[in-house]
Amino acid sequence: MMFRPIPLPEATRRASCDDVNAMTNETPNQARPKTKLAYIEMDFPYITTFMAAEMLRMKQKGVEIIILPINRRSLKNIQAVYARLIDSVHFSSFLDLRTIKAWAYYLSHKPRHLVAAIGEVLLSIRRPLKYVLQTWAILPMAVYCAWFVERNRVDHVHANWAHYPATIAMIIKRLTGVPFSFSSHAGADLFRNPDLLERKLESASFSFTCVQSNKQFLEQIAGHALDGQVHVVYHGVDLGRFEYRGEDPTRIMAPPYRFLSVGNLHRPKGFQYMIAACRALKAQGIPFVYHIVGSGYDRLFLEQKIRDAGVQDCAHLQGQLLHPDLLKLYQAADVFIMPSIVLNNGGRDGIPNVVIEAMATGIPVVGSNAAGIPEVVKNRSTGLLVPPGDPEALATAIRGLLDNTALRIKIVSNARRLVETSFDQDRNFEILYRVFQQKVFDAHPN
Numbered sequence: 001m002m003f004r005p006i007p008l009p010e011a012t013r014r015a016s017c018d019d020v021n022a023m024t025n026e027t028p029n030q031a032r033p034k035t036k037l038a039y040i041e042m043d044f045p046y047i048t049t050f051m052a053a054e055m056l057r058m059k060q061k062g063v064e065i066i067i068l069p070i071n072r073r074s075l076k077n078i079q080a081v082y083a084r085l086i087d088s089v090h091f092s093s094f095l096d097l098r099t100i101k102a103w104a105y106y107l108s109h110k111p112r113h114l115v116a117a118i119g120e121v122l123l124s125i126r127r128p129l130k131y132v133l134q135t136w137a138i139l140p141m142a143v144y145c146a147w148f149v150e151r152n153r154v155d156h157v158h159a160n161w162a163h164y165p166a167t168i169a170m171i172i173k174r175l176t177g178v179p180f181s182f183s184s185h186a187g188a189d190l191f192r193n194p195d196l197l198e199r200k201l202e203s204a205s206f207s208f209t210c211v212q213s214n215k216q217f218l219e220q221i222a223g224h225a226l227d228g229q230v231h232v233v234y235h236g237v238d239l240g241r242f243e244y245r246g247e248d249p250t251r252i253m254a255p256p257y258r259f260l261s262v263g264n265l266h267r268p269k270g271f272q273y274m275i276a277a278c279r280a281l282k283a284q285g286i287p288f289v290y291h292i293v294g295s296g297y298d299r300l301f302l303e304q305k306i307r308d309a310g311v312q313d314c315a316h317l318q319g320q321l322l323h324p325d326l327l328k329l330y331q332a333a334d335v336f337i338m339p340s341i342v343l344n345n346g347g348r349d350g351i352p353n354v355v356i357e358a359m360a361t362g363i364p365v366v367g368s369n370a371a372g373i374p375e376v377v378k379n380r381s382t383g384l385l386v387p388p389g390d391p392e393a394l395a396t397a398i399r400g401l402l403d404n405t406a407l408r409i410k411i412v413s414n415a416r417r418l419v420e421t422s423f424d425q426d427r428n429f430e431i432l433y434r435v436f437q438q439k440v441f442d443a444h445p446n
Contacts, residue, residue, distance in 0.1 A: 034064035035444045036154045037436075040145070040165035044069035044089050045082035049323075050235035050353055050425070051160050052081045057429050059088070063441070066090060066154065068145055070138060070164060079323055090148075092141055099140050102147035106175055114143070117174035121167060125195045128345070135167060142168040146175040154178055155444045156436075162207075163189040166200050173203060179440075183208040186268075186371065190214060191346035197221045201229070206439055208233050208432065211350045211372035233432045235353055236425035241323075242360040244416055245331060253334045255287040256314075257402060260333035260363070262326065262354040265296030265317070268347045270339035270368060272305045276391035277339075279309040281398065288314055291329060295320045330361040335398055338367040338377075341388040351376055356423045359383075359415035364408050366397045376423075380407065382415040 039055060041047055044067060058065050067089045075086075106114040118139060125132050149157060149172050157172050159165035162184035169180035181204050184190045190197075190209075201207065201222050208231050209215050215230050259278075263269045271292055278290050292302070292315070299317060306315050321329070336358035340349040351372035358365050359376070365383035367373040368390075377383035384401065386393035401408055 034062055035156070035441050036064045036066065036152065037440070038066045038068055038145075038149055038154045038157045040157060040159040040168050041067055041069040042161055042165060043071045043073050044091070045075060045078045045085075046071075046073040047082070047160070048235075048353065049079065049081060050237075052079075052085060053238065053425060054429060054432065055085055055088070056081065057433070058436075061433065063436075066152070068092070068148070070141060070168075081323075092144065095140075096144075098147075099144050102144040103140075105147060106143060110175060113175050117171045120174070120199065121171065121196065124199060125193075128192075131163075131193045131195075134164065138164050138168060139171075142171040143175070146172040149178055150176045156180065156205075156440045158182065161185065161189040162197065162200065163193045166204075167196060170196070170200055170203050179205045181206050181208070181439075183210075184214055184218065185210055186214075186348055186350035188347060190217065191348060194221060201226070204229075206231065206435060208435075210235055212375060213372060214350065231432075231435055233435075234351065234423050234428050235356075236423040236428040237353065237356050237360050237419065238425045239360060239420065242327070242357055243331070244360065245362040246412075253402060257286065257288040257334045258332050259288055259290040259335050259337060259398065260293070260329055260358075261291070261337050261339070262293040262357075263338070263352060264294050265292070265298040265302060266347075267298055267301075268340060268343055268349055268371075269294075270341040270370075270388065271298075271302055273341070273389055273391050274337050274339045274394055275302065275305045275309050275311065275315055277394035277398070278311040278315045280391060280395040282311055282314060284395070284399070286399065286402070290315045291318050292316070293318045293321050293326060293329065330358065330363065333358070333361075333363050335401055336363040336365045337394065337398070338365065338373060339386075339388070339394055340368050340370050340373060342370050349373065356419055360419045360423075362412050362416060364401050364411045365415065366394060366401065376418065378414075381411070382418050383411055 037058065055065055065088050067085060069091065072091045121135060125135050145168055157169045157178055157180040159169040159180065159182040162182055166182040169182060172178055173180050182200060184207065198221050201218060206229055210233065212232055215226065215232050218230050219226050261271060261274060281288060302317060306312055338352055338355050342348040348371040355365055355367060355376060365377055367377040367383055367385060368388040369385045370388040374385060377385055379385040384397040386397050
């Protein structure tokens with residue numbers, strides 16, 4: 001296994017694993033111009049835009065970042081923000097001579113460390129079977145990442161998810177001593193697979209989460225308060241990219257009304273319940289068109305739900321859109337719907353950033369009273385809340401917004417004010433950066 005940078009012009013190419021030997025010929029006292037920060041990611045370029053924005057801001061601050069993704073996705077038609085990160089990405093392949101070299105190195109130089117690190121992980125995970133098997137699958141990559149981090153003299157490792165990336169980061173620390181931190185988000189990385197969380201919290205220098213209730217959950221896992229250890233930092237949005245259309249009372253919504261949802265086509269998003277609500281709205285004679293923007297493994301499931309509901313003429317799966325095209329849909333939308341649910345296995349949303357984007361634009365939001373949504377959607381103040389998994393309640397809330405101009409104006413105004421005060425991406429990044437500054441960068445001055 002090795003990490004390969006995406007081919008770039010020679011003038012802009014960063015050092016890759018092919019340069020490892022040359023890099024390790026540096027003398028120990030040779031000064032390094034920048035702190036080296038390695039990000040462990042699940043995918044590239046299929047990462048959330050707020051994570052990409054954070055990495056770009058780190059680069060702008062003069063931090064040398066290296067992105068180590070577990071999975072490689074197609075690089076066709078990628079968003080501009082991902083294109084600006086390409087020169088920092090090193091992809092991996094699972095079977096490679098360098099994987100063998102990495103394992104041979106630790107077996108010969110640090111055999112006890114290797115056995116302890118792998119044993120700690122394997123003895124701690126118990127469920128579900130899928131998670132156990134996928135953890136086994138990342139172990140070769142984890143050992144190679146450790147070797148890569150050690151050879152490239154990385155100062156700190158940050159895992160952008162609390163499950164597999166944080167497991168890799170913890171193994172890296174066990175093998176190399178390089179400290180790590182991690183971010184936790186929602187059901188996919190936090191609530192569904194908590195087996196190793198306590199060990200990760202004990203081992204990490206610090207961590208971030210984006211929902212207040214997540215911190216409370218982590219404190220339950222740890223058995224004590226985590227003030228100073230877990231920092232709640234909202235992701236936020238770039239307010240300059242979302243033109244606020246205001247709460248102009250002269251803006252008249254006219255049929256066909258335009259409803260919008262954005263997100264991965266995964267079961268916790270609850271889009272199937274909004275499709276069922278479309279059936280109710282259609283039966284009431286309300287003319288509308290409903291767009292769902294996003295991609296994911298539930299596409300066929302949702303297509304079937306649309307057919308079953310008989311709303312093929314008014315409910316549409318748009319697929320993944322580039323940001324300029326998505327902005328056009330935001331500007332045209334009359335109501336934004338986030339019908340998230342909590343699955344039996346713990347799968348859930350955090351605070352979907354698309355809700356913040358809709359609020360920033362000035363679209364009234366209907367959200368379910370689930371996961372992190374109530375932290376931003378305050379009923380009849382910054383949006384409307386409905387019980388999760390309730391199509392009739394969704395239809396009633398949407399109809400209420402269509403019929404009540406005064407309520408829409410109030411909601412839109414309050415929501416924009418909330419975004420400006422608590423979800424400004426620039427301001428929130430500075431909060432995150434100060435933590436890195438105090439705990440990482442000051443320890444590795446340029």
